Amino acid sequence: MVLLSAATGVGVAAQRGGGTRIQAGQECPPGATEVRPGNCMAPSDAPPSILDYRPRNTLVVGEHKVPKAKFPAIDVHGHPGNVGSADAINRLVGIMDSLNIKVMLVAENVSGSRLASSMAALNASPHKDRFRVLAGIDFSGVGPGWGERAAKQLEADLKAGAIGVGEVPKSFGLRVRKADGSRLRVDDPELDPLWQAFARLDVPAFIHTAEPQEFFQPLDYTNERWLELSLFADRRNNQPGGPTFEQLMTERNNMFRKHPKTRFVAAHFGWHANDLGRLAKLLDEFPNVTIEAGAILYDLGRQPRAAKAFLEKYGDRVMFGKDAFIPEEYPYYWRVFETTDDYFEYYRDYHAFWKMYGIGLSDETLKKVYYKTALRVFKGLPQTGWPQ
Numbered sequence: 001m002v003l004l005s006a007a008t009g010v011g012v013a014a015q016r017g018g019g020t021r022i023q024a025g026q027e028c029p030p031g032a033t034e035v036r037p038g039n040c041m042a043p044s045d046a047p048p049s050i051l052d053y054r055p056r057n058t059l060v061v062g063e064h065k066v067p068k069a070k071f072p073a074i075d076v077h078g079h080p081g082n083v084g085s086a087d088a089i090n091r092l093v094g095i096m097d098s099l100n101i102k103v104m105l106v107a108e109n110v111s112g113s114r115l116a117s118s119m120a121a122l123n124a125s126p127h128k129d130r131f132r133v134l135a136g137i138d139f140s141g142v143g144p145g146w147g148e149r150a151a152k153q154l155e156a157d158l159k160a161g162a163i164g165v166g167e168v169p170k171s172f173g174l175r176v177r178k179a180d181g182s183r184l185r186v187d188d189p190e191l192d193p194l195w196q197a198f199a200r201l202d203v204p205a206f207i208h209t210a211e212p213q214e215f216f217q218p219l220d221y222t223n224e225r226w227l228e229l230s231l232f233a234d235r236r237n238n239q240p241g242g243p244t245f246e247q248l249m250t251e252r253n254n255m256f257r258k259h260p261k262t263r264f265v266a267a268h269f270g271w272h273a274n275d276l277g278r279l280a281k282l283l284d285e286f287p288n289v290t291i292e293a294g295a296i297l298y299d300l301g302r303q304p305r306a307a308k309a310f311l312e313k314y315g316d317r318v319m320f321g322k323d324a325f326i327p328e329e330y331p332y333y334w335r336v337f338e339t340t341d342d343y344f345e346y347y348r349d350y351h352a353f354w355k356m357y358g359i360g361l362s363d364e365t366l367k368k369v370y371y372k373t374a375l376r377v378f379k380g381l382p383q384t385g386w387p388q
């Protein structure tokens with residue numbers, strides 16, 4: 001203790017202020033931090049809330065902002081809102097040009113007449129090859145005969161111009177009810193005729209299953225997504241009686257396994273971006289599955305070495321997708337993928353209270369992630385005019 005006291009003023013204060021002792025393996029009580037092994041101390045000034053603590057970053061290091069992607073990109077997870085008018089399309093194309101997004105896949109999960117009106121506006125536009133459209137699935141009333149009807153609707157939507165289906169929303173698995181009132185499981189056998197139709201028609205199903213795993217955990221101070229769950233109460237999937245994260249993963253994988261000839265795209269890295277070893281295993285087990293990168297940048301950017309190793313190995317199974325259409329957020333993706341910058345800001349505090357690091361992907365992998373994998377998976381994308 002003499003050494004400790006002599007080393008720093010903090011040690012002295014900890015002793016004088018009667019720092020709390022803890023045993024090995026214990027945590028300090030709330031409001032205190034472990035200043036030396038076994039010794040907890042509370043700050044003398046009231047600490048700021050996590051919202052108000054905004055330390056200036058004093059790290060001086062190279063910065064390479066990337067406003068435009070290095071290679072033309074396909075955003076397979078586009079939620080551009082309305083593409084039903086020439087004005088809306090022209091405005092979108094201007095933004096896409098500024099970011100080097102060559103094609104956006106409109107993943108608004110629409111079917112029938114809503115799909116037809118988007119297709120009509122696009123077909124009348126000089127920019128029609130800047131977009132492709134995914135159809136939707138209407139999961140209401142699943143019961144006997146539903147699968148065959150859904151397969152017919154899929155066929156009609158493809159005839160109308162869709163090149164696949166998506167984004168099948170997270171409500172499938174979490175909230176959608178069957179005709180009999182029970183939760184519609186992702187691996188429900190009534191859906192089999194529909195998944196078989198995807199194989200027969202040779203188009204992919206782009207599906208969002210579950211949510212980040214912390215959304216299923218209690219809202220306490222150990223939850224990485226505390227701020228997000230506190231801001232957006234409807235994202236809490238931790239209510240008793242609801243499906244767990246693991247239950248949804250099991251159901252999803254059952255679906256992948258049961259339909260090996262159907263090509264599935266797991267949105268959001270299948271929510272395994274925080275566990276790339278698990279994701280690698282999934283891709284090894286299911287050759288019919290590819291993944292897209294929407295809304296998981298915060299997990300890649302905090303593990304640049306592991307993410308680089310993963311993407312260099314599995315780049316032909318990975319597609320760029322952004323999800324929310326907020327133009328100023330795309331350059332964060334380009335910067336994480338393309339540079340080796342250290343410790344830079346991410347765009348949403350409530351996703352990540354940490355900083356990003358660049359992965360520095362090779363050109364060949366960038367091309368795969370930005371467009372080559374998508375061109376292979378979504379055969380209806382414009383296939384010509386891409387760099388080799």
Ligand SMILES: [Zn+2]
Pocket residue numbers: 167170208267268323
């Ligand atoms: Zn999604």
